[in-house]
Amino acid sequence: MKDQADSYQTADGRTIGPVVMEMRNITLRFGGVEAIKDISFDIREGEIRAIIGPNGAGKSSMLNVISGFYVPQEGEVWYKGARRPPMKPFEVAEQGIARTFQNIALFEGMSVLDNVMTGRLTHMKTGLFSQSLWKGKAEREEVANREVAEKIIDFLEIQAIRKTPVARLPYGLKKRVELARALAAEPTILLLDEPMAGMNVEEKEDMSRFILDVNDEFGTTIALIEHDMGVVMDLSDRVVVMDYGRKIGDGTPQDVRNNQEVIDAYLGVAHD
Amino acid sequence: MFYREAGDFSTTYAEDQQTFPIKFDRYRYYVVLFIAIFVIPFIINDYWANSLLVPFLIYAIAAIGLNILVGYCGQVSLGTGGFMAVGAYSCYKFMTAFPDLSMFVSVLLAGVVTAAVGVLFGLPSLRIKGFYLAVATLAAQFFLVWLFNRVPWFYNYSASGQISAPERDTFGILITGPNTEAWATYLFCLIFTVGSALVARNLTRGSVGRKWMAIRDMDIAAEIIGVNPLRAKLTAFAVSSFFIGIAGALFFSIYLGAVEVGEVFGIQKSFLVLFMIIIGGLGSIFGSFAGAAFLVLLPVALKVVGVDWLGWPTDIVAHLQLVIVGGLIIIFLIAEPHGIAQLWRVAKEKLRLWPFPH
Numbered sequence: 333m334k335d336q337a338d339s340y341q342t343a344d345g346r347t348i349g350p351v352v353m354e355m356r357n358i359t360l361r362f363g364g365v366e367a368i369k370d371i372s373f374d375i376r377e378g379e380i381r382a383i384i385g386p387n388g389a390g391k392s393s394m395l396n397v398i399s400g401f402y403v404p405q406e407g408e409v410w411y412k413g414a415r416r417p418p419m420k421p422f423e424v425a426e427q428g429i430a431r432t433f434q435n436i437a438l439f440e441g442m443s444v445l446d447n448v449m450t451g452r453l454t455h456m457k458t459g460l461f462s463q464s465l466w467k468g469k470a471e472r473e474e475v476a477n478r479e480v481a482e483k484i485i486d487f488l489e490i491q492a493i494r495k496t497p498v499a500r501l502p503y504g505l506k507k508r509v510e511l512a513r514a515l516a517a518e519p520t521i522l523l524l525d526e527p528m529a530g531m532n533v534e535e536k537e538d539m540s541r542f543i544l545d546v547n548d549e550f551g552t553t554i555a556l557i558e559h560d561m562g563v564v565m566d567l568s569d570r571v572v573v574m575d576y577g578r579k580i581g582d583g584t585p586q587d588v589r590n591n592q593e594v595i596d597a598y599l600g601v602a603h604d
Numbered sequence: 605m606f607y608r609e610a611g612d613f614s615t616t617y618a619e620d621q622q623t624f625p626i627k628f629d630r631y632r633y634y635v636v637l638f639i640a641i642f643v644i645p646f647i648i649n650d651y652w653a654n655s656l657l658v659p660f661l662i663y664a665i666a667a668i669g670l671n672i673l674v675g676y677c678g679q680v681s682l683g684t685g686g687f688m689a690v691g692a693y694s695c696y697k698f699m700t701a702f703p704d705l706s707m708f709v710s711v712l713l714a715g716v717v718t719a720a721v722g723v724l725f726g727l728p729s730l731r732i733k734g735f736y737l738a739v740a741t742l743a744a745q746f747f748l749v750w751l752f753n754r755v756p757w758f759y760n761y762s763a764s765g766q767i768s769a770p771e772r773d774t775f776g777i778l779i780t781g782p783n784t785e786a787w788a789t790y791l792f793c794l795i796f797t798v799g800s801a802l803v804a805r806n807l808t809r810g811s812v813g814r815k816w817m818a819i820r821d822m823d824i825a826a827e828i829i830g831v832n833p834l835r836a837k838l839t840a841f842a843v844s845s846f847f848i849g850i851a852g853a854l855f856f857s858i859y860l861g862a863v864e865v866g867e868v869f870g871i872q873k874s875f876l877v878l879f880m881i882i883i884g885g886l887g888s889i890f891g892s893f894a895g896a897a898f899l900v901l902l903p904v905a906l907k908v909v910g911v912d913w914l915g916w917p918t919d920i921v922a923h924l925q926l927v928i929v930g931g932l933i934i935i936f937l938i939a940e941p942h943g944i945a946q947l948w949r950v951a952k953e954k955l956r957l958w959p960f961p962h
Contacts, residue, residue, distance in 0.1 A: 399828060425830030437828075439821035441887070442814070449811075450818050454830035456811040460839060466806035471618060474810055478617040517829065 336374070342569060349377030352553055353398070353521060358407035360393055367393040368404065369577040375521065380547055381555045382564045385574035386597060391557045392434060394574070395523050398555070399431050400424035412520075426454050430514040431523035434557075436506045440499040444509050447498055448485060451516030452477040481516050487549070488512045488542060504535045508542070515546060522546070524556035528563060536560065540567060565589065573597070623805050640794060645787040653786035654859070660900045661793040662854045665800045667880045667892035669847030674878070675886035676808055677840035678820030679729050683741035685873035686748035687845050689865050690718045691852025693758050696767045699780075699857065700760055707774040711796065711853045718849020719842040721748075726841030730834055745874055752865040768862035780857045789858050796854060800847050805889050807843060816840050817887075848877075879929060883936050885945025894944040902928065 336351045353375040360368040368390045375381045383391045396402045398409070400421040409416045411427065430451070439447055456473055463470040485491055488508050493501065498509060507527065514522055527543065528536045540563055546552050558564045564571060565585040573581035573588055575597040581588045588594055612627050614620040624630040648657065666688060673679050695714035698705060725744040729737050752758050759767045771781030777788050807813050815836040818826035827833055856863045863869070876899065884895020903925050910921035940946055954961070 401828075420832075421827045422830050422832050425828060431828060433825065437822050437825035439818050439825065441821045442817055446814055446817070450814050450826075450829055450831075453811055453815060453818075458811065460807070460812060460843070463810045463812050464803040464806050466810070470806070470810055471621075474621060475617045477811075478621070482617070513829065 346378065346548075348379045348569060351375070352377045352412060354410040355394075355397070356408045356410060358394075358397060358404045358409070360390075360397060360402055360404045366577050368397070370407075371574070371577075371579045372407075373572050373579065373582055375553060375555055376570075377553055378547070378551050379553060379569040380543070380567055381553075382568035382571045383555065383557050383574065384559070384561075384564055384571060388576075389574040390577040391574055392525060395431065395525055395555070395557060398521075399429060399523060425517065428517075428520035429523065430517040430519035430521075432507075432510045432514050432525060432527060434525040434529060436503075436510055438498045438506055438510055438513070441497070443495050443497055444490060444501070444512075445481065445485070445494040447509055448481045448512045448516045449477065451484075451513040452481055454517055455480075480518070484512050484515050487545070488515070504531060507531070507539065511542065515550075515552075518550070519552060521553045521555060524554060526557050526559065528558060528560055536563060543567060621809060623809070637798070641791075645791055648786045648790055650786045653790050655904055656900060657790055658793050658859050660897055661790075661797040662851050662859055663877065663880060663896035663900055664797050664893050665854070666848050666851035666877045667884065667896045668800050668804045668889060669844045669851065670877050671881045671886065671888070671892045672804060672808070672816070672847070673840050673844035675881055675888065675891075676813060676820060677816040677837065679726070679837060679840060680734065680738040681741040681844075682738050682871070682874045682878065683725060683744035683748070684848055684877045685869040685871060686745040687718050687722055687848040688852030688855060688873060689748055689752055689869035690721045690845075691715065691849030692856035692863055692869065693752050693767065693865075694718065694849070695853035695857055696760075696769070697758070699770060699772055703770070703772070705772075707772050707779045707792070707857070710772070711850055711857070714853035715846040715850040718852065719846040722841045722845020722848070723838050726838055729837045729841070742871075745871055749865050749869060766862050766864045767856065769857040772857075780861070782861065784858075793854055793858060796850055800850065801889055801893075804847070808889070812839060879933055881943075883932060883943055885943030886941070888943070888945035890948065891943050891945030894948070898944065899929070
């Protein structure tokens with residue numbers, strides 16, 4: 333295994349940096365139910381890290397631990413070389429971690445542009461008073477952040493719908509707008525909770541291309557949960573496999589595919 | 605046809621984010637403002653000022669304030685009457701304690717005091733939502749009215765328990781008291797109304813407004829993208845109460861002149877302003893104006909039609925008004941929850957294509 337601080341080159345020539353986030357012996361309980369049992373893994377800078385597993389394996393709970401929704405009973409989260417104290421989700425967002433949701437969580441009453449602009453909120457610091465006057469500081473900040481938001485809108489090819497209320501959009505586009513909102517924050521780590529759930533093959537191909545492009549162009553570290561094995565094997569650099577809250581595999585897609593325990597979890601075991 | 609945006613292109617983001625991005629709208633707005641400032645003051649008389657324009661301007665401020673809280677931030681409040689009372693009584697205390705203070709300052713300070721009180725009563729919103737929050741603000745309504753009734757310090761130990769506005773001026777022009785000119789009170793209210801609308805618009809188009817709307821639409825997602833729910837909700841309560849406090853101060857000092865708190869700022873007032881924003885349009889500044897205009901005009905129009913023209917008894921007309929408002933609330937909630945503002949938007953879309961919709 334490579335050392336935590338080292339960088340290395342992948343087969344396709346991308347550079348994977350040192351460890352940026354590390355989960356150490358995380359255990360999460362809801363009453364008597366152990367959703368996550370003593371799991372450790374790390375995420376390296378610039379990589380695409382997949383978390384897979386059957387339904388109820390604890391993948392989403394893991395993502396919720398990273399984004400601050402749940403505070404684990406045991407274990408530590410290390411981020412950028414320091415232990416992260418328990419914090420609220422909005423503080424986690426301030427640190428540069430953005431995410432999307434399994435069931436789309438957009439602001440339905442706002443336009444696409446406003447939704448993407450909410451992703452910039454962590455970068456907008458003008459006070460209430462200058463905002464109420466608008467001219468000057470508030471307007472400059474708004475325009476500067478609008479430029480960033482427009483770059484993301486261009487990148488994800490949703491220019492044509494920027495003034496459309498989100499509630500009117502079809503499912504596939506909503507997923508893309510949600511990705512745009514998360515990207516607008518210019519996050520260090522981007523968490524994607526089933527970005528391709530409920531999509532047809534064509535939409536999945538589009539989304540896969542966007543994920544690869546994001547990683548390539550912005551160098552964003554991505555951690556994603558996905559059920560489509562083909563997609564996971566093609567996209568990700570390393571894969572964590574979970575089952576019943578335990579980690580049963582960790583490594584490159586090739587390693588994981590040949591792991592007997594993983595095969596058993598997915599295909600079932602003959603009980604004789 | 606009537607409504608044109610063709611050939612009107614924004615070339616900068618600042619142009620695209622301005623209040624009226626379409627030239628047609630912008631000029632119409634300037635024309636309305638011009639008439640309001642330079643024409644109406646010269647033709648206004650006491651009847652028009654006291655029965656229509658001044659109450660409309662004051663209710664518009666209150667409606668904008670409540671709309672920020674309910675329409676933009678999604679926190680239901682039934683405490684508007686109580687917060688208006690805070691504005692009225694603090695304005696009264698400033699007017700009597702500092703007789704030389706300009707009315708402008710008194711009214712603004714009354715807004716600041718109300719904002720502080722609003723934040724205090726907004727604290728439960730961090731724990732409770734929806735109907736339960738509405739009930740909590742209802743407690744604010746009754747507590748505040750009770751407080752101003754029971755503590756003589758608030759009404760300067762007057763025998764009647766009422767507060768009445770002494771004569772105060774601003775820049776040498778008499779604003780309050782019985783000897784005011786119609787144009788002076790009208791212009792004074794107009795300044796506050798236009799100022800409130802501008803500030804409300806600036807806040808709601810910027811990052812503060814997006815935080816409020818994010819909390820309204822989905823509070824969990826809002827928190828995950830970095831909105832501190834505590835601060836967002838409390839700023840909404842503060843800004844909303846600031847406007848409502850100004851409205852209360854103007855309502856007492858300029859419109860009525862003398863106030864008995866239970867009668868003027870009771871629960872009916874809370875509902876009246878809430879109805880204004882439901883009929884006018886939740887989450888719309890224009891809707892606040894439309895709703896205020898509608899509910900101020902309706903009784904006057906009914907009186908003119910029913911009593912003066914048709915010769916009906918006054919009490920029947922008064923009851924008819926309740927029936928009509930109640931019916932309208934139900935119709936709007938079922939058929940058009942976004943109120944007159946949405947009807948206006950739809951009308952504009954239709955007019956744009958008229959007379960060839962295909």
